[in-house]
Amino acid sequence: MNASDRALQEAAEWFALLRSGEASEADRSRWRAWLAASSENQAVWSRVEHLSSRLEPITSSPDRHLAVDAFTVARTRVLQRRRLLLGLAGLAGGGLLGWGTWKHSALPGLTLTWLASHRSGTGEIRQVALADGTQVWLASASAFDQDYQPGLRRLQLVAGEILVSTASDEREFVVDTPQGRLRALGTRFAVRLSDTGTSVAVYEGAVEVTTASRGETTVLQAGQQSRFTDRVTETPAAADPAREAWSRGILITRDTPLGEVAAELNRYRRGHISVATEIAQLPVFGSYPITDADRTLAMLETVMPIRVRRPLPWWLVIEAPPPAP
Amino acid sequence: MNRPEYASPPSLERLYTDHHNWLQSWLRRRLGNACDAADLAQDAFVRLLATPKRFDTLPQARVYLRTMANGLCIDLWRRREVEQAWLQTLAALPEVESPCVEHQAIVLQALQELDSMLGNLPTRVASAFVMAVGCEMSDREVAEKLGVSTRMVRKYVARAMLHCLQLDARSALDDAETFTQPASPDAVSAPLVR
Structure with missing residues (x-):
């Protein structure tokens, strides 16, 4: 075992002990000494923290016990399927014999609802290509619903921020937020939801903003940005092109x-x-x-x-x- | 077009032209579904873009792409397995108690990520980890639920965490290799545009 492997193993054991609810004060001070002993230990420990933070959506969910039950069921099924496959044909090529059966027993309604909306996790930047060729980038912890109708391409921003680069199409393209509607007259713009309103920055083309309750319209040109509530749109200011670098x-x-x-x-x-x-x-x-x-x-x-x-x-x-x- | 040897390391565009249709139909046969096949084929090339590989021959590229696509199929299948279990759990709830769709999706995503992180660890080890860390249950509570000793639970949690740490360290290493890959002779003569 090399030094690095040892650090990983020790970190895993410390983690298991510290979170068990049975660590004594003496354990904790031994852990602090371990942490202080080398920069490698510190680096590995920061990975432990990072990894455990990835369970945070489950930890903070009121349904976490249900989630764990579902997880156990899924793992058991995967295992059963793998055993079955091994028995039948060996796993060479990873054949998916159960695939067809699975598809027919799924719950299509709910699954479709989920497929219709796009979402990114915290710390994730995601790019989505929509059917008409429109590209949407989701910033961290962002979500939108896609609602394409025969005469209208509509996105509803649910959370966070998106950068949209529209493809040309006969149908109008709009993004709705709780504060109003953005009609794309051009191609590339970012929309961000916050507690105080919706921010828009236009990088190419133009965007027409219509506030939800007063129906006031304002046109923002390329290079302009503004913020609006359901009543008023602030005077446009210069859009900072560096702002869209988050998409990269x-x-x-x-x-x-x-x-x-x-x-x-x-x-x-x-x-x-x-x-x-x-x-x-x-x-x-x-x-x-x-x-x-x-x-x-x-x-x-x-x-x-x-x-x-x-x-x-x-x-x-x-x-x-x-x-x- | 389909010369077995590449004269110089092929660009991604070239690889795409040479292999995309082939990969997509290979995936369609495997999955029996054109949409999923198109998604995964795209995914495979996106990954190739993120982690460029150097291929000298056409068959070499195909073997690599097929191995990667096969892994993507298994990932997809596992993600759906978790999704189905979660949907079934939710479907069994009385409607008033169902969490909102958005929230359901967040939990699902975390579960899928966790499932792929824990890979092929035994169910018991994986479940102990999720109960202990995800549900913040004490070792005693987890032990009761799984019918094992608290000592065992601590071992399971440590084993699962070690597994994740090793995976994490390996992927960091892979990233490092991508950046230190020896440049092709072409790249040396051409100035790097940043």
Whole structure:
């Protein structure tokens, strides 16, 4: 066993002990000593935290016990199927003998509803090609429903942010949000939902905004962005072309306040990132991997007067470094 | 067109032209479904785009693509198996207690991801891990549910976590290899455009 394998194994054992509910104070201090012993241990432990955070959607679900039951049923079936296959033909080629049977016993209604909507997980950026050739990129934790009718191509933004690049078609193309409707008069624009309204940035062509309750319309041209509520649309401002770089997994900053950078990283990560107020206005420059907050912050730590602390596995605190002794 | 030897390492466009139709019909035969076949064929090329491979001959490319597509079929089948189990669980609930569709989808996605992460670990090990970590049950509760000792539960959790960590380390290594792949002679003479 090489050193690296040992670190992985030790980390797994520490994890199992610490979460068992039976760890004593002595265990915890031994764990802290283990963690402090090498940078490799720390690196491996950060992977443990990352992996366990991926179960967060289940952990935070009120139906988590049902989810676990379903999981066990599925695993058992997969195993039975594999045994059956081995018995019949061997697994060479991974034959899918049960496939046809499965398809007929599925529940088509619900499955279809799910297939109709598109969603991305936290930390995931997904590109979807729709039937008419329209491309949609989903930012982290985003979702939209697709509703294409004979005379209208309609998307309903349910959560988060999408970047749309429409394909030409005789039918109109619209995106609906709770605050209003966006009619695409051109090709490329981003729509983002927040608590306070809908933001739109137009990169190519133009978009007509119609607010939901007053029916006011405003046309945004390429290079403009704006925010609207169900009543009013703010005066358009210049759209920052760097903003759409998220669709390629890049966060581009140019004199961007640290607080805003942290908020953006937070969208791509389960957990919480907080910034001490005295450093929230520090300017950030450069391009960073938007889905990798840990790496981005490590990069920032080397060039900025900041320090990143982890009080809890999912909680990152960005603060000013302690004064030199 | 179908020369067995590639004179120089083929571009992705070239690979797509040479193999896409073939791969899609291979998948259609395997899956018995044209839509899924089209999706997976596309998926295979997207992966090739993300992790470029160098092929010297046409058969070599096909063997690689077929192996990858086969893995994608199995993934798809497993994802559907989890989906079906989850839908059946939900269908058994009285309507008022059903979580909203959006929420159902989030949980489903997490379960599918977990299933693929835990790979072929024994059901008991995988379930212990999901109960302990996903449901935050204590070792004692998990032990009761599975009919094993708490000592065993801790072993299962450690084993599942080790499995995930190894997978994680391996994929990090694969990524590193992608970036350090030796450049082809063509790439050396042409300046890199960033």
